[in-house]
Amino acid sequence: MILLPAVILSLSGCSDDRSQVVIATPWDRTTCRQFTALLAQASGDPIPVIRWVRLDPWDDPARLIEADHTVHLLLGWPTATLAELNDRGRLDRSEAGTFRCVGTEGSERFRFTSPDTSATAILPGDPRIDPVARRQVASRLARGAGRTGYASLIESGLSSVHSAEDPAPVRESEGFSVASIATPVHPEARAFRDRLRKQWNHEPLALGRGSPVTPSVRTLSAELIGATLVDAETELHRAREILRQWPDADDGRSLLVEPPLWPPDSIRRLANDPTRRSMIETLAAALVDDPESRAWLLDSWQAPPRPVDGALLDALATANEGRLLRSTRVLPWLRAEWTAWARQRYAQIARELDVGAEETAR
Secondary structure, eight states: OOOOOOOOSOOOOOOOOOOOGEEESSHHHHHHHHHHHHHSSSSSSSSOOOEEEOOOTTTTTTHHTTOOOOOOOEEEEOHHHHHHHHHOOOOOOOOTEEEEEEEEEEEEEEEEEEEOOOOOSSSSTTTTHHHHHHHHHHHHHHOOOTTTHHHHTTTTTTSSSTTTSSSSOOOOOOEEEEEESSSSOOOOHHHHHHHHHSSSSEEOOOOOOSSSSSSHHHHHHHHHIIIIIIIIHHHHHHHHHHHHOOOHHHHHHHHOOOOOSSOHHHHHHHHOOOTTTTTHHHHHHHOOOHHHHHHHHHHHHHHHHOOOHHHHHHHHGGGGGGGGGSSHHHHHHHHHHHHHHHHHHHHHHHHHHHHHHHHHHH
16 A cells, blocks of 8 residues: 655755655655765765655555656665566666665665565565565466466465565665666756765666566456455455365365456356346446457357466457556456455355364264
8 A cells, every 4th residue: 555655855955846856765754864864964966855755665666657646766675676667667777777775884774674575464465566476476377377376376375475486585685776767867866866876886786678477467467366365365264274174175275276267257147147148248348448359358258167377367468459458447347356256265165164074073
């Protein structure tokens, strides 16, 4: 969740917006003040007026950019967050665009430690707002065939999406990251960034050049896991608690890790009721205005049921050259469908396990 932006004008000076450098950071208010005070004490050209926008450590700075909020620089973010922003073309990819400041007197105050990742008991963060969790989820689902990727997320013990197959998260304990937003290049921000490079020892950050998982698939992966593991967390935990006491835990686990099917349950129910089949076209028209995207959606609903896996997410993401997902109504509908499915399924499994346990005890 995004915190209300905290605005700190660290030094007196011109308040013209064009002279301000807007910095998005996960640092707290005290750290921001310490940082500007340290800069003010250093020799060199006067620093510009800084406006700090403070976010939760697990939040996605791209939300500000996509909402047309002015942001010039990012300070203090984990490398995994910056890597995803870089994949999405949000960062300045020039040699001086992204780096890490280290090893100068006073810099120990700004060491980046991995944020508290206990936002939920299931994932290290909600992948819909946490870029680190989103990358891990998308990578797992992309590798998994059929239900394998989805199952491995649940079988990870409801504690982390990280596994031995995933690259270990970078635990940054020294220095802080600096990254410039891709466009537009703000003159004051460029000068301020160059000042940081001169004042602190610095080293480049290896962010890579792109990802095999497209942004649309990452978004869909996040929605799937957010709906079925985060929004349905209460029901999932209850089923898991009962499962721990079940003598045939493997059988119960195989039920628990099944992903939802496509078409969603509501569509299959309408298709199986002759009196309500016409409602399918009505729903498609309500979700998508573009005729070709609507036709693709209707065709996919008439196909035999299949698990929602990496291949299905890729098909949704690329449908009609990506235009299907441009409808602002599709993702909320998917989220509602997958959440309802997960809550009902986990609750049903819990009831069946309860009944089975009672019969076994007799």
